[in-house]
Amino acid sequence: MEITIIAGARPNFMKIAPIIDVIKIRKEQGVEVDYRLIHTGQHYDKKMSGDFFEQLGIPEPHANLEAGGGSQAEQTAAIMVRFEKELMENPTDLVLVVGDVTSTMACAIVAQKLRTRVAHVEAGIRSGDWTMPEEINRLVTDSITNYFFTTSEIANRNLKTSGVEEERIFFVGNTMIDTLLKQMPRFRQPDVWNTLGLRVKEYIVMTLHRPANVDQEDSLNNLINTIVESSNGMPLVFPVHPRTAKMLENAGIKAPNLHLIDPLGYLEFNYLVQHAKAVVTDSGGITEETTVMGIPCMTLRDNTERPETCNIGTNELLGTNPAAIPPAFEKLLEGNWKKGSIPELWDGKTAERIIDAILKL
Structure with a gap:
C-alpha cells in the first residue's frame, strides 16, 4: 500500500x-x-x-x-x-x-x-x-x-x-501527543532562558495569533495591558508570530516584564511550556500539550474545538473580553488552578x- x-x-x-x-x-x-x-x-x-x-x-x-x-x-x-x-x-x-x-x-x-x-x-x-x-x-x-x-x-x-x-x-x-511524549526527554533550554534570567514556575508563556485578538490595535493593546497588569510582575515570555510582531510594534506596546522573542523551534518552545507557571494562548494545539504536561492554560477565545482540554485537562476558556483575565490570574497565583487529567488514548x-x-x- x-x-x-x-x-x-x-x-x-x-x-x-x-x-x-x-x-x-x-x-x-x-x-x-x-x-x-x-x-x-x-x-x-x-x-x-x-x-x-x-x-x-x-x-x-x-x-x-x-x-x-x-x-x-x-x-x-x-x-x-x-x-x-x-x-x-x-x-x-x-x-x-x-x-x-x-x-x-x-x-x-x-x-x-x-x-x-x-x-x-x-x-x-x-x-x-x-x-x-x-x-x-x-x-x-x-x-x-x-x-x-x-x-x-x-x-x-x-x-x-x-x-x-x-x-x-x-x-x-x-498523534500530536505521540510526538510530545517521544520528544519530551529531548526538550532543550532556549538561549532566552539565561538572557531573561528565567526560573522554573516563575514566568508565563504567551502565544497570540488569531485575527480576533491581534488585528485590531485597540483590542490588542487592551488585552496585552490587562495581562501585564494581572501578572504581578512575573515575566511574560511571548514568542511572536511575524504578523503579530508588526501589530505590537504599530501599537507601541511595551512593559518591563513583557519579553517579545523570536519564534522558537519545537524542542525549545516546549521546554519553556514545560517549566512555565502557566500559558496564555489562543492556539488550539497548545491547549492539548499543556493538558498532557499538567500546565495551567488560559485560552483567549470565545470557543474551542478541543473541549476535552477544558472538561478533562488544565485549560480554561476565558473568552476575548479582557475582564476575564484578572480573576483567572488571581486563581492561578493563589494556587487554586485545577489539576486536570489526560484524555483517553x-x-x-x-x-x-x-x-x-x-x-x-
Missing part, C-alpha cells in the same frame, strides 16, 4: 512525524506499505518549517509544492493546482491529511476529484465558529473524507451527528493505531 501524506503548516509537522515513524517500522517488519511525503509549502520560513522537520526527525519531503503566501483563495488555488499535478504523476492508494489548515482541505478536494481515497487525522473536531478559516477547512474536509481518525469521543459524536457511518470512524487518540500510541487500521482497510 502506498500512502501520500500531506504536510503544509507548523501544526501538521507534529502530527505526521509519528505516522511516518510507524510506516517505516511496519515496512522493516515486512509489511507492504510505503509513503510519499508532500510539503505544500504553506508555511515556508525557517522557524515554521525547516527547524521542525530537523528537530522531529521528519525526512526531506518527496516534493515541496512551494505554495506559500497570498490570500486564502490564492493559497488554496495554488495548492490544488500543484497537488493535482503531483498526484497525477504519482498515483497513490490513499491521501492522508491531518489537522485543519488550508492544505488539509485543498489536498482532500484534489484527491477525491482524482478518485483517490482520503483519510483525515484529527477528524470531527468543531468550534462551531464559521468566522474561523480552520472551521471551514474542517467542515469541507470531513464532508469528503472516506476514513476518519479521531482524538476524542466528542469528535466521534460530531461526525455521527453529521451522518458519518460508525464503521468509517476510528477513535485512535492524538492520549498515550503515545496513536500513530500505531492509525496505520494498523489503514492496513486492515
